[in-house]
Amino acid sequence: MVNLNVDLGRGLTLKNPVMTASGTFGYGREFEDLLDLGRLGGIIVKGTTLHPREGNPYPRMAETPSGMLNAVGLQNKGVDYFLSNILPEISHYDTRILVNASGSCLDDYVEVCRKLNEAQRVDAVEINISCPNVKQGGMAFGTTAAGAASVVKAVRKAYSGCLIVKLSPNVTDITEIARAVEAEGADAVSLVNTFLGMAIDVERRKPLLSTVTGGLSGPCIRPIAVRMVWQVAKAVKIPVVGLGGIMSANDALEFILAGASAIQVGTANFVDPSVSVKIVEGIEDYCCRHSVDNVTDLIGQI
Amino acid sequence: MKKQLIDFEIESRREAGAGCVLLKMRPLGAEMPQCEPGQFVEILVDDASCTLLRRPISICDVVDDRLVLLVKDAGAATHALCEASVGKKYSVLLPLGRGFWVDDNVKKVLLVGGGVGTAPLLYWGKALTARGIQPTFLIGARKSADLLLLDKLREIGSLNLTTEDGSEGTKGMVTAHPVFKEDFDLICCCGPLPMMKAIAAIAKERGIQCQVSLENKMACGLGACLCCVEDTTSGNRCVCQDGPVFNINELKW
Structure with missing residues (x-):
């Protein structure tokens, strides 16, 4: 029997290292028919803001070689709607529920987190300082160490549970940002969010996204994400959550060996909506094959 | 209706004209799910290099517990589907959307x-x-x-x-x-x-x-990723989940 439990700090333990990435799994219920949500370590719900957001105009998505660009722009009904209408509907899932929180200014982040702090069923908050698809806030906070630190410093006072900070890869040195948020009291960091990208329809001579640029995800970014997780895991003492193009248990294990305590499955949910559970099973099989008693023994072996 | 992920095998194929192929597909290890007219499926065409996402294709017919799809050769994935021979297997997510x-x-x-x-x-x-x-x-x-x-x-x-x-x-x-x-x-x-x-x-x-x-470009097909939205009289709605069929009064046309 393999022990798959992992600990992300401040009381957030997961039954296994596999979570679903924000924005790729809705609120879990969209996938309810297709997999047993109780098999997952956690689900990270859609990016949530203080006020409702309509997001960006269509088209918001373009497939690219072994990946996709998106420019959804944090469409959501706001934190109050989430807490009163959605959270009660998903509370019975036998898995950790994490909320990805975003804002266009510091006060928004603080207010969202304050509201989430009062919700018992929210097991942790992932602060999104890395969304490339919003004009204000989002990635603007995540691309400088000072900006990232300012968000975490403010939010830390409003949220007493496990605070994970989702980092942008669109920076010169991601370890500098990771260290800055660690110093302000982040319990864990998750990386990477999407890479800023762009694609053009040459026949029409128009960008494929309404916003021209968008966030690149999928297996095409995986090697860069693995490298960044490896660098950050060596730079900080807090747990690292790895994501970026994970399609299989093998991919997930790459991140764990590179230093991730847990992983998130994102774009792969669109290709195989049941893949996250297959990844849990695959990690367990791997541990059995390699006589690994605790999955934590694998973390950061490289 | 419960959404399912089922492997289907191409049972027969015939050229339908205009670069289209009519595929009759047999579900493997599962009953053919109940599908409503106007709903669609998402098919994973993993034999086309570089394509990643499933392809949404409307349900053309359901005959004798077989799924019938009319596929137009319009890109790498649909080209591979049109060229696929009898016996070829594909993962299909269905039934999707409102018909x-x-x-x-x-x-x-x-x-x-x-x-x-x-x-x-x-x-x-x-x-x-x-x-x-x-x-x-x-x-x-x-x-x-x-x-x-x-x-x-x-x-x-x-x-x-x-x-x-x-x-x-x-x-x-x-x-x-x-x-x-x-x-x-x-x-x-x-x-x-x-x-x-x-x-x-x-x-x-x-x-x-x-x-x-409507056939807006989509990814998940389940109303989760919010990529395929249409600007409707009640805000952005997912074509994959709230559609693909809309009453025109719901649209800002």
């Missing part, structure tokens, strides 16, 4: 199809017939060879055709066809966007209830 619907007081229905958009009208036409409504079809294409599914549609309802070059039926666009002189309680349309907008304009002017099937 066509009909109110009890509806008696006369016009089904307007353009190009490969004719596909869902076959299954819908059969369902209407089963409800005692014999549909009128209006099918348009650029030229005679591009008119699809005519033999099958003719078995279900009266068939009206238009071609832009006049090689078959009335010359011109579907909107120019005299069938619009008749009274209808409902028009359902699937085809190129300009065609659906033109039909919607006629329906609005005449005060006829009208449903259109």
Whole structure:
């Protein structure tokens, strides 16, 4: 029997290292028919803001070689709607529920987190300082160490549970940002969010996204994400959550060996909506094959 | 209806004209799920290099517990599907979205199809017939060879055709066809966007209830990623989950 439990700090333990990435799994219920949500370590719900957001105009998505660009722009009904209408509907899932929180200014982040702090069923908050698809806030906070630190410093006072900070890869040195948020009291960091990208329809001579640029995800970014997780895991003492193009248990294990305590499955949910559970099973099989008693023994072996 | 992930095997294939192939697919290790007309499937074409996402394809028909898809060769993934031989297996996510619907007081229905958009009208036409409504079809294409599914549609309802070059039926666009002189309680349309907008304009002017099937670019097919949104009178809504079929009054057309 393999022990798959992992600990992300401040009381957030997961039954296994596999979570679903924000924005790729809705609120879990969209996938309810297709997999047993109780098999997952956690689900990270859609990016949530203080006020409702309509997001960006269509088209918001373009497939690219072994990946996709998106420019959804944090469409959501706001934190109050989430807490009163959605959270009660998903509370019975036998898995950790994490909320990805975003804002266009510091006060928004603080207010969202304050509201989430009062919700018992929210097991942790992932602060999104890395969304490339919003004009204000989002990635603007995540691309400088000072900006990232300012968000975490403010939010830390409003949220007493496990605070994970989702980092942008669109920076010169991601370890500098990771260290800055660690110093302000982040319990864990998750990386990477999407890479800023762009694609053009040459026949029409128009960008494929309404916003021209968008966030690149999928297996095409995986090697860069693995490298960044490896660098950050060596730079900080807090747990690292790895994501970026994970399609299989093998991919997930790459991140764990590179230093991730847990992983998130994102774009792969669109290709195989049941893949996250297959990844849990695959990690367990791997541990059995390699006589690994605790999955934590694998973390950061490289 | 519960969404399912089922492997399907191509049981038969035949060229349907206009670069389209009609695939009859058999579910493996599972019953054929109940599907509503106008719903779609997402098929994983993993033999096309570089494609990542599933491809949304409307349900053309369900016959003898087999799924029938009309596939147009329009890119790497659909090309691979069109070339696939009998016995080839694909993972299919189904049934997805909201299909066509009909109110009890509806008696006369016009089904307007353009190009490969004719596909869902076959299954819908059969369902209407089963409800005692014999549909009128209006099918348009650029030229005679591009008119699809005519033999099958003719078995279900009266068939009206238009071609832009006049090689078959009335010359011109579907909107120019005299069938619009008749009274209808409902028009359902699937085809190129300009065609659906033109039909919607006629329906609005005449005060006829009208449903259109959109095909916005999508990823998950489950209403989770919010990529395929349409700007509707009640904000951005997912074509994959809240559609693909919308009443035109829900749209900002």
